[in-house]
Amino acid sequence: MFCSQCEQTARGQGCEQWGACGKSPEVDALQDLLTHCLRGLGEVALAAHQLGIRSREADVFSCETLFSTLTNVNFDPECFVQYIQRAIALRDDLKAKIQLTGTPVEFTALSSFQPADTLEALVQQGKDIEFEFISSSAKNVDIFSLKLTILYGLKGIAAYAYHAQELGQEDDRVYNFCHEALAALGRQDISLDEWVNMALKLGEINLRVMELLDAGNTSTYGHPVPTSVPLNAKQGKAILISGHDLKHLEELLKQTENTGISIYTHGEMLPAHGYPRLKQQYPHLYGHYGTAWQNQVREFAQFPGPIVMTTNCLMPPHDAYSNRVFTLGPVGWPGLKHLETDDYTSVIQQALELPGFTADGEPRQVLTGFARNAVLSVAGEVIEAVKRGDIRHFFLVGGCDGAKSGRSYYSEFVEKVPQDCVVLTLACGKFRFFDKDLGDIGGIPRLMDVGQCNDAYSAIQIALALANAFNVDVNQLPLSMILSWYEQKAVSILLTLLYLGIQDIRLGPTLPAFISPNVFKLLSEKYNLKPITTPDQDLAACLG
Incomplete structure (x- = not known):
C-alpha cells in the first residue's frame, strides 16, 4: 500500500505497511479501487450531463463514497465492496441511457472497467491500479503532487457536499466539477499550469460547497449565537x-x-x-x-x-x-x-x-457560537476597538488536531498571544486551548470559537466584512492565519484560501507529504505560504 493523504503518514512520506490511522492494506486497496470506479463513473456522468441526462443518485453517491475514503471514516472492507458494485451499476445505467439517445459517445477504457467477483481479487485489482496510477504519474513528480492535492481536496469537498445535500442544499456545478476532476486524474496531456489552475478551481468550488452547507445549517437551525x-x-x-x-x-x-x-x-x-x-x-x-x-x-x-x-x-x-x-x-x-x-x-x-453518570461533575464551561452573524453584529465595536488601539491584531488559529508531536505549538502560540490581540478559532484544532480563559477586550472575548472546520466560510465572511469596513484588501488587515492540518477537508479549505488570494498563511505542524518541493516553492512565491517555526518567532513576524 501507499497512502500519503494525512498529516500523520509514516516518516512524513507515506504509509506502506499499515495506515497510521489504523487502515489495513486491504482497505487501502479497496479504497483505491473504488476511486478508480468513481473516475469511470465521472467520465460517463459528464457525457450524460452534456446530453441532458442527469442522475442525482450518481451525483450524491459519488460524494458519499468519496467521503468514505477520507481519513478515519470507514475501515470496513465489505462496505467498500458494496460501494464498488454500486458504482459500476450506476455507471452502466447511465451508459445505457446515453446509448438510447442514439448519440455516438467515445469512452476510455476507464469507463469499461469490470471489478472482480471475490474480495481477494478485488484487493489485488486495487493494488494493481494503485501501482499503475503511481507509475504513470511518476514521470513528473510535480504534476503527480498536484494530482494528489486535487484528489485529496475532492475528498474534502465530497464530505461537505454530502452534509449540504442532506439539508436540501445542492448545486450541479459542484457535482460536475467532482466528476470532471475525477475523470481527469488519469490524463497525461494536462500541463503543470493547468493542474495548478484546477487546484485553484477546486478551492473556488469548495467555497461554494461551504456556502451551501452554511445555508443548510443556518436556514434549518438558525444562526449560531454565543x-x-x-x-x-x-x-x-x-x-x-x-x-x-x-x-x-x-x-x-x-x-x-x-x-x-x-x-x-x-x-x-x-x-x-x-x-x-x-x-x-x-x-x-x-x-x-x-x-x-x-x-x-x-x-x-x-x-x-x-x-x-x-x-x-x-x-x-x-x-x-x-x-x-x-x-x-x-x-x-x-x-x-x-x-x-x-x-x-x-x-x-x-x-x-447502562448506568450513565452517577453524580454531577464540578461545574466547568466553555463558549462557542461566534459565527459570522454573531461577530459581525458587534462589528462596529470591534472596528472602534481597532481604531482606538485596544485591539492590535487578530489571529485565526484553527484547523485539525492530531496525535503527532509538534502540535503543542498551537496551544503555546495562543498562550503567548499578547493581551491586546484576539484569537478566532475553528475545527478540532481548538481543543488544544478551547477551555482557556483569555479574558476580553472591552467586552469582546479574546478567544472566539467560530465553529466546525466548514465554518471557515464564516471566518472568511468575517474577514471580508472587516476589510470592507476598513476599506482595505483582506491581506492588509491586522489578521494572521495560523493553520494546522490533518485530513483532506483541511486541504480543500487551504485551496479555498489560496483561490481567494490570502497571503502569509502559516501551515503546520508539518508540510503535506504529497506536496513536492517545487509545488511548495510555487505556492510560497505566489502566496507566501510558509511552514510554522516556533511560537515566538511566528508571533514576532506577524506583529511586525
Missing part, C-alpha cells in the same frame, strides 16, 4: 454523539425527548450548542464531553453510555467500549453496529440499560 456549554457531567443517563452532522444530531434529539437521557456532544459537534433552534427546542442537549478525536480511546472508555459516530474521525475502537459504538452513513468499522437509518431505538435502549 453560548455557554457545560463541560462537566450531569447525573443521569447519557448518549455521546461525535462527528459533524447536525441533521443526525437533531434526529437523535427528537427521539430522546422525554426519556430522561442527556445528549453530550464530542469533537466537532461542540458548535451545535450555538444553534438556537437546537438548544431551545431540545433542552436535553446538555453539554460537551471530551476533547479532540485522537483522545477518543481513553475518553470513550470512560463514557458511561452509547456513542454515535456520524462522521470522521473514528479511530480503531478498543474492546473496552466497542460494543457501545454505533456508526452512521459513510462511517464504518468491521463488527461495529451500523445504523442504516436514523432510527436510534437500539441506541436509546442501551443508554437506558
Whole structure:
C-alpha cells in the first residue's frame, strides 16, 4: 500500500505497511479501487450531463463514497465492496441511457472497467491500479503532487457536499466539477499550469460547497449565537454523539425527548450548542464531553453510555467500549453496529440499560457560537476597538488536531498571544486551548470559537466584512492565519484560501507529504505560504 493523504503518514512520506490511522492494506486497496470506479463513473456522468441526462443518485453517491475514503471514516472492507458494485451499476445505467439517445459517445477504457467477483481479487485489482496510477504519474513528480492535492481536496469537498445535500442544499456545478476532476486524474496531456489552475478551481468550488452547507445549517437551525456549554457531567443517563452532522444530531434529539437521557456532544459537534433552534427546542442537549478525536480511546472508555459516530474521525475502537459504538452513513468499522437509518431505538435502549453518570461533575464551561452573524453584529465595536488601539491584531488559529508531536505549538502560540490581540478559532484544532480563559477586550472575548472546520466560510465572511469596513484588501488587515492540518477537508479549505488570494498563511505542524518541493516553492512565491517555526518567532513576524 501507499497512502500519503494525512498529516500523520509514516516518516512524513507515506504509509506502506499499515495506515497510521489504523487502515489495513486491504482497505487501502479497496479504497483505491473504488476511486478508480468513481473516475469511470465521472467520465460517463459528464457525457450524460452534456446530453441532458442527469442522475442525482450518481451525483450524491459519488460524494458519499468519496467521503468514505477520507481519513478515519470507514475501515470496513465489505462496505467498500458494496460501494464498488454500486458504482459500476450506476455507471452502466447511465451508459445505457446515453446509448438510447442514439448519440455516438467515445469512452476510455476507464469507463469499461469490470471489478472482480471475490474480495481477494478485488484487493489485488486495487493494488494493481494503485501501482499503475503511481507509475504513470511518476514521470513528473510535480504534476503527480498536484494530482494528489486535487484528489485529496475532492475528498474534502465530497464530505461537505454530502452534509449540504442532506439539508436540501445542492448545486450541479459542484457535482460536475467532482466528476470532471475525477475523470481527469488519469490524463497525461494536462500541463503543470493547468493542474495548478484546477487546484485553484477546486478551492473556488469548495467555497461554494461551504456556502451551501452554511445555508443548510443556518436556514434549518438558525444562526449560531454565543453560548455557554457545560463541560462537566450531569447525573443521569447519557448518549455521546461525535462527528459533524447536525441533521443526525437533531434526529437523535427528537427521539430522546422525554426519556430522561442527556445528549453530550464530542469533537466537532461542540458548535451545535450555538444553534438556537437546537438548544431551545431540545433542552436535553446538555453539554460537551471530551476533547479532540485522537483522545477518543481513553475518553470513550470512560463514557458511561452509547456513542454515535456520524462522521470522521473514528479511530480503531478498543474492546473496552466497542460494543457501545454505533456508526452512521459513510462511517464504518468491521463488527461495529451500523445504523442504516436514523432510527436510534437500539441506541436509546442501551443508554437506558447502562448506568450513565452517577453524580454531577464540578461545574466547568466553555463558549462557542461566534459565527459570522454573531461577530459581525458587534462589528462596529470591534472596528472602534481597532481604531482606538485596544485591539492590535487578530489571529485565526484553527484547523485539525492530531496525535503527532509538534502540535503543542498551537496551544503555546495562543498562550503567548499578547493581551491586546484576539484569537478566532475553528475545527478540532481548538481543543488544544478551547477551555482557556483569555479574558476580553472591552467586552469582546479574546478567544472566539467560530465553529466546525466548514465554518471557515464564516471566518472568511468575517474577514471580508472587516476589510470592507476598513476599506482595505483582506491581506492588509491586522489578521494572521495560523493553520494546522490533518485530513483532506483541511486541504480543500487551504485551496479555498489560496483561490481567494490570502497571503502569509502559516501551515503546520508539518508540510503535506504529497506536496513536492517545487509545488511548495510555487505556492510560497505566489502566496507566501510558509511552514510554522516556533511560537515566538511566528508571533514576532506577524506583529511586525
